[in-house]
Amino acid sequence: MEKQPHKAIKLIDLKKHYGDNQVLKGINLEIDYGQVVCIIGGSGSGKSTMLRCINFLEQYNGGEVQINGKLLGYGSDAQGNLQLAPSHITQNDLSEVCMVFQQFNLWPHMSVLENVMSPLLRVHKLNKQAAREKALSVLEKVDMAHKIDAYPGQLSGGQQQRVAIARSLGTDPKIMLFDEPTSALDPELVGEVLKVMKSLANDGMTMVIVTHEMGFAAQVSDKVVFLAKGLIEEQGDPTTLFTQPKSDNLKSFLSTWSERNSGIV
Amino acid sequence: MDLNLFITYWPMLLKGLIYTLYVCSVGIIIALIGGLILHLISRLKIPFIGLLYATYLTIFRGTPLLVQVYLMYYGGPFVGVELSAEQVGILGLGLYGSAYFAEIYRSGFASIPKGHIEAAYDLGYSHRQILFSIQFPQMLGLIIPPGINQTIILIKESAILSIITVPELTTAAVTMSTQTFSVIEPYLFLAVAYWAITFLVAKIGQWCENRATIHLVRS
Numbered sequence: 001m002e003k004q005p006h007k008a009i010k011l012i013d014l015k016k017h018y019g020d021n022q023v024l025k026g027i028n029l030e031i032d033y034g035q036v037v038c039i040i041g042g043s044g045s046g047k048s049t050m051l052r053c054i055n056f057l058e059q060y061n062g063g064e065v066q067i068n069g070k071l072l073g074y075g076s077d078a079q080g081n082l083q084l085a086p087s088h089i090t091q092n093d094l095s096e097v098c099m100v101f102q103q104f105n106l107w108p109h110m111s112v113l114e115n116v117m118s119p120l121l122r123v124h125k126l127n128k129q130a131a132r133e134k135a136l137s138v139l140e141k142v143d144m145a146h147k148i149d150a151y152p153g154q155l156s157g158g159q160q161q162r163v164a165i166a167r168s169l170g171t172d173p174k175i176m177l178f179d180e181p182t183s184a185l186d187p188e189l190v191g192e193v194l195k196v197m198k199s200l201a202n203d204g205m206t207m208v209i210v211t212h213e214m215g216f217a218a219q220v221s222d223k224v225v226f227l228a229k230g231l232i233e234e235q236g237d238p239t240t241l242f243t244q245p246k247s248d249n250l251k252s253f254l255s256t257w258s259e260r261n262s263g264i265v
Numbered sequence: 266m267d268l269n270l271f272i273t274y275w276p277m278l279l280k281g282l283i284y285t286l287y288v289c290s291v292g293i294i295i296a297l298i299g300g301l302i303l304h305l306i307s308r309l310k311i312p313f314i315g316l317l318y319a320t321y322l323t324i325f326r327g328t329p330l331l332v333q334v335y336l337m338y339y340g341g342p343f344v345g346v347e348l349s350a351e352q353v354g355i356l357g358l359g360l361y362g363s364a365y366f367a368e369i370y371r372s373g374f375a376s377i378p379k380g381h382i383e384a385a386y387d388l389g390y391s392h393r394q395i396l397f398s399i400q401f402p403q404m405l406g407l408i409i410p411p412g413i414n415q416t417i418i419l420i421k422e423s424a425i426l427s428i429i430t431v432p433e434l435t436t437a438a439v440t441m442s443t444q445t446f447s448v449i450e451p452y453l454f455l456a457v458a459y460w461a462i463t464f465l466v467a468k469i470g471q472w473c474e475n476r477a478t479i480h481l482v483r484s
Contacts, residue, residue: 057383095389105384109402109480122398123389151480164384171388 006069008033008175008206009054015062016049023049025230026063031223033174036207038217038238041227042253047210050227051177054208055099059084067097067175098173102180104160106152106167112139113148116167124171138166142196158189162196169200176200178209214257218242226250270450274441281437282458288351288433289420289462292358296419297412299359300366304374307367318367325364331425333357338429354426354433362419369415373408374400406477413470417463424459434458 007030014027023046031037039047052058054065056073065072072094074084106115113135120131139145142162152160161181168176178197182190194216201207201220211217217224218238225235228249234241245251271278307318325333334357341348348356377400385395427435438451445451 055387057387094387099384099387101380101384103378103380105378105380107381107384107399107403109406111480118398119385119388119390122394153480167384167388 007031007066008035008068009208010066010069011050011054011063012066013063014050014053014060014065016046016053016058016060023230024053024060027227027230027232029225029232029235031206031208033206034204035222036201036205036209036220037223037225038221039208039210039225039227040212040214040217040253044229045227046230047227048179051099051179051208051210055097055177056094057099067094095171096174097177098168098171098175099177099179100161100165100168100181102184104152104157104164104184106160106164108152110151111148112144112150112152112155112163115152115163116170119167120170134170135166138169139163141169141199142166143192156189157185158192161185161193165193165196165200173205175206175208178207178211180210180212182211182213212257214242214254214261226253228253266449266453267447268450270441270445270447271454274437274445274451277437277441278434278454278458281432281434284432285420285423285434286462288354288358288426288431289423292355292423293362293416293419295355295359296362296366299363300368301370303363303367304370307371322364322367325361326368330357330361330422331428333361334426334429350426350429350431353429354423354431357426358419358423361422362415365415365418366412369408369411370404372411373404376407377403406474409470409474409477413467413474416466416470420463420466421459 009029009031011027011029014024014029015022016024027046027050039050041047049058053060054067054072056065059073064074106112107118110118113132116135116139117128117131120126120134121128124131126134136145136148139148142165144159144162144166147155147159147163152163155163165181181197182193185193190213194213197207197209197216198220209217209221221238223235224238224241226233226241226245226247226249228247233247234245234250241250242254245254303318303321307314334353337346337348337357338350338353341353381399381403382395385399390399423433424435426433427439430436435455438455441451442448
């Protein structure tokens with residue numbers, strides 16, 4: 001991957017609260033292009049919220065989210081105060097960032113092919129032929145080209161998630177965010193989705209993945225970030241982080257996970 | 266039962282039937298469009314819109330159709346609004362139905378998972394594109410059952426328009442009854458006629474529902 005002048009994602013003192021509930025208390029994080037970063041942490045630690053702030057599905061209350069060196073969602077006025085940016089500007093900045101959701105969020109009234117083609121036709125203004133070819137090629141990539149006429153309701157969770165990944169891929173994102181992409185899946189379907197994600201990582205896609213799949217995180221990620229109570233408590237390369245955790249929170253988080261995984265609990 | 270009565274009265278009954286179909290069709294089309302407009306307006310983030318919407322709903326859902334058309338037809342002239350019985354009938358059904366349909370649309374839109382809209386927003390869809398390509402098609406499938414229900418209710422309620430002398434089906438049957446002193450024949454006919462119309466509407470609704478929810482079939 002060629003050297004990029006900017007960080008893919010830069011979070012500076014990112015804060016977000018719902019009413020009195022401070023969910024993110026000042027997150028600082030830098031992610032390079034081509035990096036795969038896994039975000040782990042207990043429920044309520046703010047990991048999904050952080051991801052949603054990166055993509056501006058949530059408005060954050062303080063700090064900055066920069067994508068490719070560009071402040072996202074807000075602009076400064078003459079006094080230097082942050083102002084909510086017009087949504088079309090935000091959308092423009094967002095075009096290189098795509099989210100894959102826990103609940104897949106395929107549109108149920110469209111077939112697999114239509115789901116993938118729709119954004120290409122409507123947002124990227126490809127003609128029908130080009131959109132179809134593009135859709136077929138990304139569906140091939142996730143091994144779903146044999147199901148193009150099926151509706152999402154006729155597919156397994158794993159298949160739906162692979163189509164959702166294809167739908168995102170079709171728009172040529174530079175950064176992909178995954179919000180617990182395998183958490184809604186039956187255990188035997190997790191593997192096929194992780195396999196697709198692994199191949200994306202090998203292709204050099206910049207990925208930020210909120211996940212509970214520690215094995216997967218250890219295998220593919222360049223960096224693992226542990227979130228607790230709205231703050232980054234620990235981060236580092238997966239081997240160090242998983243084998244020599246420093247903070248008590250991470251230690252107990254990892255031991256709970258390994259106990260559950262070995263079937264003791 | 267004297268079926269010979271129908272030899273004399275069938276032209277009048279048929280005319281009434283056609284008139285009922287006409288008044289109901291136009292009234293319900295107004296209600297469908299009016300309800301949608303009402304709902305879309307209620308979503309605008311403008312002060313007092315919510316209050317206005319709630320007021321409309323309270324008035325038209327909270328009072329009987331009979332009272333509404335009575336006020337419009339007999340009370341209208343006192344405030345300078347003079348409408349024919351037919352106009353009041355159609356408008357009455359339309360305004361009354363709009364209130365119900367607006368809520369049906371609202372429930373339809375509300376049943377679409379938020380994630381479907383987020384996904385579209387994330388992929389760069391504009392609000393307009395989300396409305397037309399994600400929300401409308403799903404909403405239409407969802408509102409067919411309650412929509413058909415409401416349509417059937419409105420058709421039956423249209424019998425009330427006989428009170429303000431709209432020459433529809435019920436008016437025809439009542440006229441037949443008073444002129445011939447018969448009860449069974451005209452009212453049984455009336456019952457069968459309304460049943461036939463609503464049965465047909467239900468069947469059409471079922472067909473539409475099957476078509477609109479074709480994607481929900483499970484393998």
